Amino acid sequence: MQNLFPEKIDTLFINCNIATMADNGISINKNGALAVTGEIISWVGKEKNLPDNFKIKCKKNIDCKNRWILPGFVDCHTHLVYGGSRSNEFEMRLKGTSYEEISKQGGGIFSTVNASRNASKESLFTSASKRVKTLLKQGITTLEIKSGYGLNLESELKILEVIKQLDKKFPLHIEATFLGAHALPIEFKGNPDEYIDLVTHTMLPEVKIQGIATAVDVFCETIGFSLDQTKKVFQKAKELGFNIKLHAEQLSDSNGAGLASEFNALSCDHLEYLSLSGAKKMAQHNVIAVLLPGAFYYLKETRKPPVDIFRKLKIPMAVSTDLNPGTSPVHSMTLILNMACMLFDMTCEEALLGASINGAKALGLGNTKGSIEKGKDADLVVWDIDTPADLCYLAGFNPVEMVMIKGDKINF
Amino acid sequence: MQNLFPEKIDTLFINCNIATMADNGISINKNGALAVTGEIISWVGKEKNLPDNFKIKCKKNIDCKNRWILPGFVDCHTHLVYGGSRSNEFEMRLKGTSYEEISKQGGGIFSTVNASRNASKESLFTSASKRVKTLLKQGITTLEIKSGYGLNLESELKILEVIKQLDKKFPLHIEATFLGAHALPIEFKGNPDEYIDLVTHTMLPEVKIQGIATAVDVFCETIGFSLDQTKKVFQKAKELGFNIKLHAEQLSDSNGAGLASEFNALSCDHLEYLSLSGAKKMAQHNVIAVLLPGAFYYLKETRKPPVDIFRKLKIPMAVSTDLNPGTSPVHSMTLILNMACMLFDMTCEEALLGASINGAKALGLGNTKGSIEKGKDADLVVWDIDTPADLCYLAGFNPVEMVMIKGDKINF
Numbered sequence: 001m002q003n004l005f006p007e008k009i010d011t012l013f014i015n016c017n018i019a020t021m022a023d024n025g026i027s028i029n030k031n032g033a034l035a036v037t038g039e040i041i042s043w044v045g046k047e048k049n050l051p052d053n054f055k056i057k058c059k060k061n062i063d064c065k066n067r068w069i070l071p072g073f074v075d076c077h078t079h080l081v082y083g084g085s086r087s088n089e090f091e092m093r094l095k096g097t098s099y100e101e102i103s104k105q106g107g108g109i110f111s112t113v114n115a116s117r118n119a120s121k122e123s124l125f126t127s128a129s130k131r132v133k134t135l136l137k138q139g140i141t142t143l144e145i146k147s148g149y150g151l152n153l154e155s156e157l158k159i160l161e162v163i164k165q166l167d168k169k170f171p172l173h174i175e176a177t178f179l180g181a182h183a184l185p186i187e188f189k190g191n192p193d194e195y196i197d198l199v200t201h202t203m204l205p206e207v208k209i210q211g212i213a214t215a216v217d218v219f220c221e222t223i224g225f226s227l228d229q230t231k232k233v234f235q236k237a238k239e240l241g242f243n244i245k246l247h248a249e250q251l252s253d254s255n256g257a258g259l260a261s262e263f264n265a266l267s268c269d270h271l272e273y274l275s276l277s278g279a280k281k282m283a284q285h286n287v288i289a290v291l292l293p294g295a296f297y298y299l300k301e302t303r304k305p306p307v308d309i310f311r312k313l314k315i316p317m318a319v320s321t322d323l324n325p326g327t328s329p330v331h332s333m334t335l336i337l338n339m340a341c342m343l344f345d346m347t348c349e350e351a352l353l354g355a356s357i358n359g360a361k362a363l364g365l366g367n368t369k370g371s372i373e374k375g376k377d378a379d380l381v382v383w384d385i386d387t388p389a390d391l392c393y394l395a396g397f398n399p400v401e402m403v404m405i406k407g408d409k410i411n412f
Numbered sequence: 413m414q415n416l417f418p419e420k421i422d423t424l425f426i427n428c429n430i431a432t433m434a435d436n437g438i439s440i441n442k443n444g445a446l447a448v449t450g451e452i453i454s455w456v457g458k459e460k461n462l463p464d465n466f467k468i469k470c471k472k473n474i475d476c477k478n479r480w481i482l483p484g485f486v487d488c489h490t491h492l493v494y495g496g497s498r499s500n501e502f503e504m505r506l507k508g509t510s511y512e513e514i515s516k517q518g519g520g521i522f523s524t525v526n527a528s529r530n531a532s533k534e535s536l537f538t539s540a541s542k543r544v545k546t547l548l549k550q551g552i553t554t555l556e557i558k559s560g561y562g563l564n565l566e567s568e569l570k571i572l573e574v575i576k577q578l579d580k581k582f583p584l585h586i587e588a589t590f591l592g593a594h595a596l597p598i599e600f601k602g603n604p605d606e607y608i609d610l611v612t613h614t615m616l617p618e619v620k621i622q623g624i625a626t627a628v629d630v631f632c633e634t635i636g637f638s639l640d641q642t643k644k645v646f647q648k649a650k651e652l653g654f655n656i657k658l659h660a661e662q663l664s665d666s667n668g669a670g671l672a673s674e675f676n677a678l679s680c681d682h683l684e685y686l687s688l689s690g691a692k693k694m695a696q697h698n699v700i701a702v703l704l705p706g707a708f709y710y711l712k713e714t715r716k717p718p719v720d721i722f723r724k725l726k727i728p729m730a731v732s733t734d735l736n737p738g739t740s741p742v743h744s745m746t747l748i749l750n751m752a753c754m755l756f757d758m759t760c761e762e763a764l765l766g767a768s769i770n771g772a773k774a775l776g777l778g779n780t781k782g783s784i785e786k787g788k789d790a791d792l793v794v795w796d797i798d799t800p801a802d803l804c805y806l807a808g809f810n811p812v813e814m815v816m817i818k819g820d821k822i823n824f
Binding site (some may be wrong): 085086087095191294297299300321329330331332334341342345346347348387388390392393394395396397398 | 502760
């Protein structure tokens with residue numbers, strides 16, 4: 001798209017530094033300017049290249065006082081609609097209670113499943129709203145939320161409906177992913193194939209009819225579902241036209257990434273135990289690697305995802321909060337940027353690309369979100385920082401100055 | 413102090429849950445009420461125990477809607493007045509540059525020393541003000557700041573003056589610590605004893621005369637100062653009436669804690685390599701153990717401080733941000749609470765005590781700060797959480813609803 005000056009401008013940012021995240025790099029424009037027309041970025045470049053009378057012609061000029069503009073963050077993997085809390089389990093573990101003991105007492109994911117099943121739509125909406133607001137205030141403008149704490153038709157649909165409500169209520173763009181095959185519900189103990197049949201032949205078609213999810217995800221793992229079971233779900237999902245995503249190779253190598261790649265998945269997520277052959281398949285099918293350092297941190301894992309292999313094979317890496325009550329109660333993308341650098345040895349540039357354009361690609365939104373380019377949605381954050389690396393290096397604070405989504409300034 | 417009802421009340425918090433942090437525990441009062449008279453907490457207890465006409469008699473009732481009140485956090489170890497930034501070094505390390513190479517290029521602590529020496533008082537004040545505001549917004553109401561990036565009389569005094577200005581400007585209580593013996597300045601290379609003479613015989617008396625620090629700290633370490641050098645500084649500091657603190661046993665066991673204990677230090681800080689005999693001396697002299705998980709995290713250390721020994725010997729543990737540009741650019745006490753639990757295996761209760769009453773004790777302020785008790789300063793934070801453990805368990809968000817310091821509600 002040619003960088004011609006737009007005829008009409010609604011907002012003009014001047015006196016700013018812009019990290020566009022276009023062209024596979026941070027791509028810095030110092031002393032930049034950025035124009036927004038309607039919902040769209042209509043011009044981006046050096047301020048000195050603006051025509052003389054340009055500022056006067058614009059409805060609204062925003063002097064950024066040398067601050068930084070980056071694309072709004074894309075958080076491409078969360079489970080933030082859930083009932084209950086797991087802080088009691090966190091306390092118990094610190095006092096020496098084992099995972100097994102906690103599980104025996106009804107803890108772990110099933111405590112969240114029970115609480116989510118028992119929660120009203122209203123209460124799920126209220127608690128999730130708080131989390132969405134927290135993410136928005138910290139610069140996340142596009143968000144994926146998975147179901148997966150219902151594990152029966154009624155409760156899975158309830159969670160997906162709450163996600164739809166959140167998308168309507170909040171200015172963020174929210175993508176819903178159906179994760180019926182997140183864990184085996186207790187009532188199907190010993191009969192995983194039967195549950196997979198329910199997911200495949202009952203839940204999936206109903207989710208499709210209701211049009212309340214764009215992607216389908218599975219937890220493929222020794223403690224989740226087998227490769228064959230995953231394949232069954234994916235076949236039906238593909239047939240119904242869903243995008244495909246996979247929780248793959250988090251705790252062991254099940255070759256899930258290879259399978260997902262054959263289904264042209266948008267992303268494989270976690271990937272600590274990914275093999276070289278799995279990675280090669282991902283590269284071949286342009287699958288995004290979504291890395292989740294929050295879960296790595298909370299689970300005290302030691303095996304890191306193979307970042308060097310992703311680099312070599314040019315597999316784009318996304319990073320995400322994985323916001324969930326059990327393994328990653330992390331509410332901040334900047335904290336995830338920090339962990340991506342500190343725990344996974346990613347560079348600041350890689351982490352920032354992971355939270356923006358590569359996150360967008362992991363949701364199939366690479367054409368409209370995740371970078372500052374003419375013609376893309378005007379999802380922007382103004383940050384009070386000295387350099388983009390500050391977002392990775394400094395921890396525990398929120399230097400957001402302003403958030404804009406589709407051309408609208410967000411008021412908190 | 414008897415829990416009689418005060419005659420005059422300025423603010424009454426009702427419908428709240430209170431975690432007092434008194435009596436060496438979280439000490440929870442559910443359905444509590446709390447009265448503030450002037451700068452002081454004048455009553456705390458169960459709301460049902462309030463006299464019938466009490467709410468009407470009070471000037472200002474605050475309905476906390478079942479939220480939690482905790483004492484304002486005490487951040488007892490920071491280095492937050494500094495010039496420059498080290499985010500470029502963070503980036504360089506992630507790209508593979510070694511510490512040695514960075515050091516050769518003028519990086520590391522000496523880049524901060526240079527930038528701090530070259531900075532005007534005004535610019536130091538401006539950059540530090542941002543950091544103080546960030547801490548305050550996240551529930552820190554008492555703060556210690558060390559000098560130690562000047563390393564000559566003029567620049568050390570400049571930093572201490574900035575700390576004094578910050579204390580005047582902001583409602584937080586700020587304690588200044590003189591850390592002239594933080595590192596050997598380049599101009600004294602090969603002559604550490606000469607520098608220690610300068611610290612002891614020139615700087616210390618001048619700091620005393622100007623009355624701009626209450627405590628003296630030393631970095632006792634193979635890459636810092638020796639035990640003998642530390643002793644010289646402490647002898648003079650004691651003679652002049654300063655409180656004593658020590659950066660001890662962070663990277664190796666120099667037996668600094670034993671020495672500091674003999675000087676009845678308020679605290680020894682870091683302590684990853686503390687020996688049992690050092691710990692015993694700390695216990696004997698009622699020295700607080702200040703644990704700094706941020707530095708442990710950023711330095712990717714693997715040896716943890718001996719938390720079990722502190723428990724056995726009943727040595728109170730404080731936790732702190734250690735906010736500094738090199739090894740702990742952490743701006744949040746809740747993130748430190750999380751790291752204390754995740755990285756040092758502290759319980760939520762221990763971490764919370766560490767950020768409140770034990771932090772206060774590490775500053776010699778145990779009688780006025782750090783817990784919610786009748787007669788103590790009304791430094792309070794209202795948190796939008798379900799349970800105090802949420803402050804440790806959840807990461808990357810700031811559920812502060814209200815901050816009060818000495819009876820005044822803080823407006824952000």
